[in-house]
Amino acid sequence: MKALRRRLFWKIYLTLLAGLLGSAFAMAALWWAVGETPKRRLEMLEAQIASEATALAGHAAEAEPAVGRLSAVVGADVALYERGGGLLAAHGTHARLVGDEAGGPRALWVLRTALPDGRTLLVSAHPTPGTRVARIAIFALLVAAFVGLAALPVTARLTRRLERLRSGLARWGEGDLRTRVDASGGDEVAALAHTFNIAAARIDALLDAQRRLLTNASHELRSPLARLRLAVDLWSARSAGSARDEIVRNLAELDALVEEILLSSRLEHDGARCARRENVDLLALAAEEAARVGAEVEGDSVSVLGETALLRRLLRNLLENGVAHGAPPIQVRAEPAGRLARIVVSDRGPGIPPQERQCVFEPFYRPRGRDERAGGWGLGLALVRQIAERHGGSAGCVEADRGGSCFVVEIPRDPSCTRARRLSAEGEPP
Template sequence: MRRKRPGIRSWIVATVLSLTTAATAATALFAYQAQSRDVRERFATSASLSFTADLDHLASNDTKSPNWQRAVEASDFLERRYGIDFAIFDFSPQSAFPQPERTGEFYRANGAIAGYAPIDIPVPVMDAALRTPARTGVTPTVLSGKDSTYAVLGGVLRPGLVVVEFYNARDVDAQLADFRETLLWLATGIAAAAATLGLLAATLVQRSVNGVTSAARRFGAGDAEVRAAAVGPAEAVDLAHAFNHMADRVRDSIAELRAKEAQQRRLLADVAHDLRTPVATILAAAEGMEALPPEARARASRLLTQRAQRLAGLVDDLLEMSELDAGAAELRTDQVELADLAGSAADLIAPGAEVRMRGNATILADPRRLFTIMSNLLENALRHGEPPVDIDITSTSDRVLIRCQDSGPGIPEEAMDVLFDRFARADGRRGPAGGNGLGLAIAQANAQLHGGRIEAANTDRGACFTVELPVVTAEQG
């Protein structure tokens, strides 16, 4: 069983949620770090200023009493302060108390002779305190306790007598914890809003894509007229327009193929009819020729020749079309005098008809294929139109125009669109068909092989066919 892959809506929601979460988390982290740094710096500055003021006050009111008495006096002053812990240590050799106890890298908190130390004091901090006299700025050291962190500051009250104050950062930590919680709720709300908006956007995109998908399935099932609604985001609208354009092209191609198929069916019928008549005539004449008198035998011989020539012409046209269809046609170019070529075609097609020539041009082209074009146009003009037929040749620096104008009734309007289609024939308004319906198609294909084209129009005299060919130099050829 095939595993169902995530749909476009899931991808969009996941992408939006991931990007939003990452961006929100980064912003929240940056905001928290900035806020934490600012709060802690203000807390440290406040602690430093407060300790400096205390130390200065105590140092300026020194009564020259023994260290233990001075410690009691300082303790009385500091106990009136709210929110701080303090401890006084006596390092003087004449101290009435034991020296502060040092264990490893710390001085024990219970070594104080006055006050209360909530944590042991690192040796570097105590050494710095012993070197810090009154009226000197002090940078606090942040130390972690059992339940909180402390900003620790120390200084010399008098030689050998050190006071250390502990500023509890519990309120700062609580403030930052509240700030973290606020950021968390804010990030959660932003992520939820982003997920909701992403879901709405994804639903809109999916609805648009589903519309194109549904239209494609219906189109594949045979509904050639179905089209996708161009709604939603720009990309979905572009997708719908692209599908609709493709559907139009496919529908037109199908219609064209069906028309070609109908033409080919007509071809089979026409070719079968055109072949059956001369073949039947040839067979009948051949079977009865020996029994005919000399005069009738001559007429039968002429009839056989005419039917054989018609049959050969049809076969030649079919071979020519098959060569063009297969892409095997080649141009064997040479310098061609168009007036001479048109005159030769007129002499071959209609030796006694009135064909008037005007103008001339010399181009590099395939003489045989140009002869085929002129022969088919002249034959069409004389079969469906009436003489006189005018051949007018003009040229410019980049093209040559050959106009074949007859004096007939013109081309029926309903035949204009299919005039150059294979096996198409004009209706009875231009006289009996007579041809096999391939002449104009072959002429157009040969003109296109030269990089040109043939156009047809009705004038006040009759039908006019214009052959337009590019002027090709010897180097280009």
Template sequence: MRGSLFLKIYLTLLASLVVVALAAATLVWLSRGEDDRGWMARRDAFIAAMLPADADIEETRLVLARLGAALEADITVFAPDGDVVASVGNPVAFPAPGERENIRSGDDRRILSARLPDGRVVVARLGDSAFGPPRARPLLWLALIAAAIGVVAWPVVRRLTGRLERLRRGVETWGDGNLALRVPVEGKDEVAAVAASFNQAARRVEELIIAHRSLLANASHELRSPLARLRMASELHEVAPSEERRHEITRNLAELDGLVEEILLASRLDHVEEIDLGDEVDLLALAAEEGARQGIEVSGDPATVRGDALLLARLVRNLMQNALRHGEPPVHAEIRRDGEGVEIVVRDHGPGIAEAERERVFEPFYRPSGRGEHAGGWGLGLALVRQIARHHGASVRQETPADGGARFVVTFPSTRASMPHRS
């Protein structure tokens, strides 16, 4: 894979095994030297006890015979000058000066030699089965263990890096424009967590892009009507200026300005995770101010919520304008308590909203079936209401009263609202 991550991980593992093997071999070698020195000291003391200097020749030969039979060995005792004192089995050569233990060339049997305190030298040629099979070389065993671990580690490391490789290819394919692509989530480790996080982020990005494409398409469609009216009114005003046509131009410009402002606000709310909710906002005062502008009666009790004052004013204004545009008078707004929370309620007495369209009216630029082009759609008003509510931890729903009309309710939880009591 790119950057040879597989080789890096695998070679790092093998290098670690080599370091461990060398360290273990060093410890084994040092401990073996200590053991050998201890064994030779005990061996020499044992032989000296078995062959005391004051023992006669017959007693020495008897001891050698017993040792030779027990060890299956050829044993010879030499005087300090190299003369043979006693022996059992085949003759053994006098050892070279300083030689203590070695394997002679061409001979597969071990030669042991020991110098006694009185100067005598005991040399034994041990049989093949005297001490069992030859001692295995620790470096060889460590090398075999490291090789076995390396073989076993190969598929494990390959599987891990293979998952990373598939994840990389998936990310690159998604980055090339295949936004519907999702990478497989394999296992339950950190790599799987990264894949799951990527899928979640990819899904969110895809939803945002689809929403923005839909918003752009709908916005361009909605902009055509006021632009066409504005063009016609401008051309007519040039031919025959009148106050009525001037007002038409102004109204269409205001509609365009409001639509562009809503589009920008919707886009901004889509791109921010959190907004500053540091203002203490009196909902009754805010609703009364907006109601006075729209000519709508407002009632209820004072209630304060934490949030963005400008966004909350936009929420109330959009609810009122929606009721005036799509409903019928009388339109009424109310601030009321709902348990520990607070509700903003805007009610009209129009034809109401069909059950199947209660949620769809919150979609940007939704146009109900059978609604003509001249009547227009729902625009971005209610979509912005829902976005603003969600950023304040609130919810919005549409209800149909028993006596007709439509009622929109925004509910703020108790953590966002407080209701002062009147004296």
């Protein structure tokens, strides 16, 4: 039957059923133990009372001590009445209460014994007011503990497996595509884990194939590009003119594009793992890159722990983006911002509309209506965001104070710091 194969359902159902049955049996035992305790207690003490009662057949002067001894032996309240119903001796509050009126006791459970000389002995085992409530509370706690202990092993194992599955899914979602989860067992949790492992393996294989294709194609492109560059260099020695300059410029762009594709592929493959970390002074690095394009530099010295080559590429791409799509003056500022290091690159160009400030970080994004000959943003800004995220930071485009574009990168100064907040496309300039 299909329903019987739903083992997880049956585990939960049977656990609850066992808990309810255990509770029912425990409540029955509770009722029996609490409801019958005084009666059963008196019945068990009847033999003791009969053997001790012979000591009460003596004189009245000996009755009071004898009643006290009997009360201590049987652990109950005892009252001795004369033939006429008068109270002769008593020990205990309840025995005195039931002996206030001749003719019979008013307690719930009382053992009445007639002595050989005609006197009457009453033994009362009525509990104190708090005893019954205390017994019920104790047994209720025992029932709750029983149900909790009965359900604990199964539920703990189930939730532990679900937590491991959730943790594996979280790691996979954060970019560790090699993550696999434990698929042992034969229930729905194991089936879900097995399905996830299959899907993750397929996705990982597809991405690996895509990366290999991209890397191989990029490497294959470099060989003809190198031959073309050599041919153009040989030709340029004998020729001159704008055609030659255009060819050289296009070859340089192709070479840069291939290099960016290779770098992007490597960053995607390596994920967030940084290699060869070292202290990098962002202000000094910004000054070196700004000198290449004639940009202005300002700010304070601030260092981060990261990869120098990648951080240099980040700054170079931001500055070259300002040269290609903005207008002078191009400014770069590096400064500390609490636990973060902040890089701000701005220009005085036409700027970027608010609705496109996140889109420009997509690979090869081209704004609507832009002339194809003018090109798009290529991979430059996409690499900026990849490099920032590789260092635990973020990159964004915000509104500039005096027009133009303003790009902000924030990187934790301490690698153990949490990832820097992602700047909103509508954010304010720092």
